[in-house]
Amino acid sequence: MTSALDVLPVTQMPPDGHYGPAGKHGVTARLFDPPALATLAARHGAGAALSAAARVELGLDLADAPRLSRADGLSAIGTGPGRWLLLAETPEDLQARLAALAAHAAITEQTDAMIGFELSGPHARDLLAKGVTLDLDPAVFPAGTAATGNVAHVNTTFWREPGDERFVFLAGRSYAVAFARFVVASGAEFGLELVHRG
Numbered sequence: 001m002t003s004a005l006d007v008l009p010v011t012q013m014p015p016d017g018h019y020g021p022a023g024k025h026g027v028t029a030r031l032f033d034p035p036a037l038a039t040l041a042a043r044h045g046a047g048a049a050l051s052a053a054a055r056v057e058l059g060l061d062l063a064d065a066p067r068l069s070r071a072d073g074l075s076a077i078g079t080g081p082g083r084w085l086l087l088a089e090t091p092e093d094l095q096a097r098l099a100a101l102a103a104h105a106a107i108t109e110q111t112d113a114m115i116g117f118e119l120s121g122p123h124a125r126d127l128l129a130k131g132v133t134l135d136l137d138p139a140v141f142p143a144g145t146a147a148t149g150n151v152a153h154v155n156t157t158f159w160r161e162p163g164d165e166r167f168v169f170l171a172g173r174s175y176a177v178a179f180a181r182f183v184v185a186s187g188a189e190f191g192l193e194l195v196h197r198g
Contacts, residue, residue: 003185003188004019004184004188005181005184005185010177010181011177012177013176013177013180014180014181014184014194015194016194016195016196017193017194018191018192018193018194019184019187019188019191019192019193019194020187020188020189020190020191020192021189021191023191024190024191025121025191025193026121026122026123026126026127026187026190026191026192027119027120027121027123027124027127027187027190027191027192027193028119028120028121028192028193028195029117029118029119029180029183029184029187029192029193029194029195030117030118030120030195030196030197031115031116031117031176031180031194031195031196031197032115032116032117032118032196032197033115033116034087034111034114034115034116034170035087035088035089035090035091035111036087036088036089036090036091036092036093036094036095036111037085037086037087037088037094037109037110037111037113037114037170038085038086038094038095038098038107038108038109038110038111039079039083039084039085039086039107039108039110040062040076040083040084040085040086040098040101040105040106040107041082041083041105041106041107041108042082042083042104042105043104043105043106046103046104046105047064047082049103049104050062050082050101050104050105051064053100053101053103053104054076054101057097057100057101058071058072058074058097058100058101059071059072060072060074060076062076062078062084063076063078064078064081064082065078066078066079066145066146066147066148067144067145067146068144068145068146068159068160068161069144073088073089073090073093074086074087074088074089074093074094074097075087077146077157077159078146079146079148079157080148085110085157085170086098091111094109094111095109112173113172113173114170114171114172114173115170115171115172115173115176116168116169116170117168117169117170117171117179117180117183118161118166118167118168118169119166119167119168119169119183119187120164120165120166120167121165121190122165123187123190123191124165124166124167125137125165126190127183127186127187127190127192128151128167128186130152130182130186131151131152131182131186132151133149133150134147134149136160136167141160142160143160143161143162143163144159144160144162145159145160146158146159146160147159151169151171151179151182152178152179152182152186153178154171154172154175154178154179154182155171155172155175156169156170156171156179157169157170158170180194
């Protein structure tokens, strides 16, 4: 059986639209550009001071674990010991807000380096079971849990959002097409809607 991807060059991003049987809507995949993104790495021996500064200056509790934490338009995702990805809702916000942490951490701007994929719907976990080697059952991977690793041979950082069945992935921009093709190929059987947004 011919797939919609079979007629596209492997270097071409799948277009917006519905993939799979008509009338089935099991997964929605939204591609987005993070408004502002940076990596934060605690300087040697400065982990406690960094956490204290983040709490005072940003109201943000930096969980030194694979967890999502949020405060006032800023999200922090733990990616390793003393390391986080930080996302801000507005581009002009991030650099100014992180300046107060510079004495305790190495900060690297990453906004143009990554692209985001948000997967939601009743079959999101079924889709991800084809490429994620972790157990994503809510009892094991509850809302706010994060992970960093390979998904369908693409290195990603991802987390489960609170509320409905929703996962957010950040992947290197140069792998955007490969990850999108994995999402479409794996989700079409459930009925997948692919949407690009800025």
